[in-house]
Amino acid sequence: MLDLIAALRARVTALVDARSSGDPTAGDPLRGLYVTEETARRIAAEPVRAAGPDDAVPLPDTGGSSRLAELSRTFGLSALDAHVLVAALAPDVDRGFEALYGYLNDDVGRRRATVGLVLDLAGTGPFDPAARDRFHPAAPLLSGGLLVVEDEDRPLPGRALRVPERLVAHLLGDDGRLDAELLDVGVELLPPTGAGEAAAATVGMTLGARVAAAGPVTVHLRERVPGAATDSVVAALRDAGRPVLRYRPESVDVAAARALLREARLRGAAVVVEPLPPQPGSLVRVLASSVATVVLAGTDAPDPRWAPDAELLALDAPDGTTGPGDLWHRELGALEGDFDLDEATAPYRLSGDQVRRAARSARALAAFEGTAPTLAQVQRSARLVSAPLLDSHARRIRPAVGFADIVLPEAPLGMLHELTGRARNRERVLGEWRLRTGGGRGRGVVALFAGESGTGKTLGAEVVAGELGLDLYVVDLSSVVDKYIGETEKNLERIFVEVDRTDCVLLFDEADAVFGKRSEVKSSHDRYANLESAYLLQRLESFAGIAVLTTNLRANIDEAFTRRLDLVVDFPFPDAEQRVALWHSCLAGTPKAEGLGEEIARCAAEFELAGGSIRSAAVTAGYLAAARGSAVTGADVRAGARREYEKAGRLVLDAGMPWAP
CATH class of the missing domain: 3.40.50 (Rossmann fold)
Known part of the structure; x- marks a missing residue:
């Protein structure tokens, strides 16, 4: 490259000498700042011609092994193109060219090569169609981003040429940094x-x-x-x-x-x-x-x-293109605690790059806390990497409960365990084993929780999310359902798309509002309501996330939705034995007075309350005890239970009344 610059400098110097010898204004210190009448007459008398082959600088060799030759082969440059590049970048390598080009351009302010000048140096000129074509936007120099033609308001021969700095560095042998x-x-x-x-x-x-x-x-x-x-x-x-x-x-x-x-x-x-x-x-x-x-x-x-x-x-993209199964193990190294890393990370559909970022975050958090990575740290880091952007349509709940915190009969409890197993193994069962193929079906897991109010449906969804190490997002129906036609579907689509690409558990509480039965079309309202249901039916087929629907009345859900559900879990009203367990679970963290267990058993038998009401009654008992500054007593528990009966408008029997037992 330096040899080419030296040869070009010699040719430019010779051209300066040739022009100055016949230029009567060569000694004028203001030359280039104005045009005299004498100069204009001299320019008008000059014939239109190029410098001639004898005066031209030798064109670069594009067949060698130099950087310029390799560049010419990569971008399809001709020898003339290579010459244009050398002439254009010369001021960026040797500042002496600035003064030389300023003189040859008859303008001290124009210190870069122009189209006319580089063609003169090559023994041709802007009158040559083939030479002029090298500066077309579709030609290799400009289409490849190797040359910038400036001064668009000027005629082509007078436009300045600039080579991007990245290309100058490449030709000089420097590829250490990005553009x-x-x-x-x-x-x-x-x-x-x-x-x-x-x-x-x-x-x-x-x-x-x-x-x-x-x-x-x-x-x-x-x-x-x-x-x-x-x-x-x-x-x-x-x-x-x-x-x-x-x-x-x-x-x-x-x-x-x-x-x-x-x-x-x-x-x-x-x-x-x-x-x-x-x-x-x-x-x-x-x-x-x-x-x-x-x-x-x-x-x-x-x-x-x-x-x-x-x-x-x-x-x-074919199935199974995620990172290798041992990537989590390689990235995390030694772990704190006895837990199955493969099982813990199975619910997260992360790419290899996301796994690496999550693992780095988990290691940094572990180093800050002075431990090896723990289950909680791994799950927290994975959640942050794959967190959905649903804040405008859903409320996030960070699960703080597990299976030990929910009281259910054996059958529904077993189905909750099955639901977590489906979420963990869906990639294997539906992907590798191909048990759900065709029809554009997704790999989602959708469950319906049905039962009376307060029987633990929302808590069950939170338990599932906590067991999987995922956040629970409760859909805010007020921000989803819209009075304008089609807007509800658009809002739901935003939610489904976001959940499809990330990892969380989506909860449609009181799902009857959007998943209700289709009705006979008697008005335009019925027609568009049925269109909304049809959209949901199609969307559930291609859903790839984890969703839980809850309803107080299972019969309100359209049968077509039921067919698309993976599980339907019935949450029964608790019997007396389960109510005792619920009372003890709700009061587990409180100080308890002596004999509280017997009173809890009597209240569980007398007051038929669902789990949600028992939790509210336990909170009331806790406040009463805190106000006294003592432990929770049987009277506090009974007062809380009576309060829930009164809130529900149910008859409370007082011991002093004649009809009381």
Whole structure:
């Protein structure tokens, strides 16, 4: 490169000497600031011609092994293109060219090469159509982002030329840093980890290996879980000896996309973009080319209108593309406590990159607390990585209860255990074993909890979420149901989409409001209500998350919904024995007076209360005891039970009344 700069400097110096010898204003210190009449007449008398082959600087050799020659082969540059680059970047390497170019441009303020000047140096001129074509936006210099033609308001011969600093650094042998245009836009450079063909052969016929072996190709990868498949593609490309530029755009940025494609071609890197932002048409049109390996990933199907002229290979991410099963073990190392890590992390549908981030967070939290990673720390970190954005339509509950905190008969309690098992093993049963295929069915788990008010349905959903290590999101029906036609479905779709891509338990409390029976169409209201039910029926088929519906009256739920439910759990009204257990469970943390157990047994027999009412009565008893500053007594328990009876409008028998037993 320096040899080419030196040869160019000699030619420019000679051109300065030649022009100054016939220029009567050469000694004018204000030359270039104004045009005299004499200068104008001299310029008008000059013929339109180029410098001539004898005066031209030798064009660079594009067939050697220099950086400029490799660049020419990569971008399809001609020898004239290479000369234009050298002449344009000369002021960035040797500041002496600024004064020389200013003199030759007849303008001390124009210190960069112009189109006319570089063509004069090459022995041609802007009158040559072939030479002029090299500055067309579709020509390799401009389409590849190698040259910037400035001063659009000037005629082409007078426009200044600038070479981006990233390209100057590359030609000088510096590829240590990413292009400055790619800073703070979500681009990460991942170096290769393998050794070319030998490493690529070890990954088998996986999707990533096929992309790595395909050469320049543009692939759209539709993923079920964001990032799950792209991780394997990135790993395969790096194992094959390819650097990877991973781009996570927050919005469509065409300038960043052009700089990204140029960076990929300079480094011989592959580009992985995920997830695609909304309306990515212009971004896809820039990146969808046959000059680099580009993988575009997202959860939406590709739109042919994004890049109608590009050969976009549309693929669906195959099942089982998440990270290896031992990734959690490798990332976390030694653990604190005796727990099954595989079982603890099974509910989380995380990509390899998300697993690594969650593991780093768990290790940092463990180091802060001075322990090895614990179950709670692992679950907390995983929840943070996969937390849904549902705050506008749902209320988050961080579960603080487990199976020890719920009192149920054996049958419904066993079904709650089965529900947690389904949530943990759905990827294996529905994915690997293919027990739910066809019809666009998702891998969701949906259960209905039916029972009277206060029988523990909401608590049961919280217990399931806590056992799985997930957050519980209670859908706020007031923000979902809308009086305008179609808006309810849109709000529900936002919820379903967010839960599909993240990990949580979704609770539709009082689900009758949206999952009720369809009715005979007698008015326009009935018609649109039935359309809403039809939407929900279709959406449950493709649902991929975990949802719990609760109802006080199972008969209110449409039978078509019932068929799509995985489990229906009936929460019975507690009998006397269960009410005793509920009283003891609710008062477990309180100080108790002597003989409280006998009074609890009598109250459980006398007052037929559901679990929710017993909890409220226990709270009342606790407040009464706290006001006295003593332990909870039998009188406090009885007072709390009587208060719940009175709230429900039920008759309370006093011992002093003649009809009392």
